[in-house]
Amino acid sequence: MRREINSEELGFFYRATGEAIWQLQYVEDALCKFYIIVCIHFGCDGITRENAEMNQKQIGRKTLGQLIGLLERTERVQSSMLSDLKEFNSLRKWIVHNSMRENGQDLYTDHGRDEFAKKLLVFSEMARSIHNGISDSLMHLVTTAGHATEEQIMRMANSEIDRLKGKA
Template sequence: MRREINSEELGFFYRATGEAIWQLQYVEDSLCKFYIVICIHFGCDGITRENAEMIQKKISRKTLGQLIGLLERTERVQSSMLSDLKEFNSLRKWVVHNSMRENGQDLYTDHGRDEFAKKLLVFGNMAKSIHNGISDSLMHLVTTAGHATEEQIIRKANSEIDRLKGKA
């Protein structure tokens, strides 16, 4: 059925799109840190503990695709993770650059709205899953290398959350 999108549906699309973009930024931030830690651990790309902070500032400006390329060149990231990241990046391009142009007209049909919403939700869920996977990989790498225990990392993370909330 063809009809104009109502305000409740429009609100959902705006919120879902905003959440998707926010989740994307979490993934990008985590990938930067992941890349730095991998490079320090395995001696890649001249990154050391001493220059990591400076290099991270530069790397944090890179796009998701550029970050995936950096990770791929280290040859230290599992192919399944790279494959997931590439699929996510393809969907990111649709969300960020092409959703309105390619599928904006779909919002005028019930089926189109449903498909559009599903795609946004898939992207958001994929972002959360990838972010969790990166966090798990970082935790594994840091703890197995003996740099910190999981308890120390969680304690520091909770302390930072408390600080941000104004509780510290």
């Protein structure tokens, strides 16, 4: 059945789209840091502890696809992680660039709205899952290399959270 989207549905659509974009940015930020740390650890792309901050500013401007390409070239990232990232990037392209053109008319049907909403929710869930996977990989790399313990990392993270909340 065709009908105009109501204000509640439109509100959900905008909130879900905003959440998806926000979650994407968390993944991109984590991937940038992950790439820097992988390069420092394995000595790739000329990134060292000394020039990491300078490189992070430049690499932080890259898109998800570009970051995936950088990680792929290191040959130090599991193929399953790269596969998940590529699938995520494909869905990102649809949300950011093509959803309105390819599926905007779907918002005028109940089934179309449901499918559209599912894609947005799947994307946000993928983003959270990928972000957690990146965090786990970073924790493993840093702790097994002896750079820090999990307790030290968690203490620093909690301290930063407190600072952001105005408690420090």
